[in-house]
Amino acid sequence: REEVWSRRDCNFQLRAVRIDMISTVREEMRDQVRVVQASLQNMMFMSTIVLTIGFGVVCEGTFPDTEVDGAEYLGPQEVFIELYSVLAALTLVLSLGSLLLAIAITMELEYFLSVFSKDLQRHVRRALQREWPVEQQP
Numbered sequence: 001r002e003e004v005w006s007r008r009d010c011n012f013q014l015r016a017v018r019i020d021m022i023s024t025v026r027e028e029m030r031d032q033v034r035v036v037q038a039s040l041q042n043m044m045f046m047s048t049i050v051l052t053i054g055f056g057v058v059c060e061g062t063f064p065d066t067e068v069d070g071a072e073y074l075g076p077q078e079v080f081i082e083l084y085s086v087l088a089a090l091t092l093v094l095s096l097g098s099l100l101l102a103i104a105i106t107m108e109l110e111y112f113l114s115v116f117s118k119d120l121q122r123h124v125r126r127a128l129q130r131e132w133p134v135e136q137q138p
Contacts, residue, residue: 018127026120033113040102040109047099054091
């Protein structure tokens, strides 16, 4: 009779250890996900700021008006103005791409977290149902 209670106590303690290990893994994953989410939120914030400033620069127009002033750009000035135009366009395109990529990664991270949670629940159920250690008969 004492052996039965001892075995039950051992099984109970082993289940508790397994559940504690699973809880530790869950908390570690939550911490890692929070770090990644904070990084993604910062990246989305910075991309939004760059996109807003870029649109402001493009919409307000930073080039001198050639029709009013009659200014002509010759030689190196023309090259630098074209380079500036290309870089301003790239600022808008790349910051928008960065923002969209951050949104896609955030959605993928949420999906991963839901799949991980379901998998962890399955492991908890298995840990509660199994006997440990599995005794093998020779």
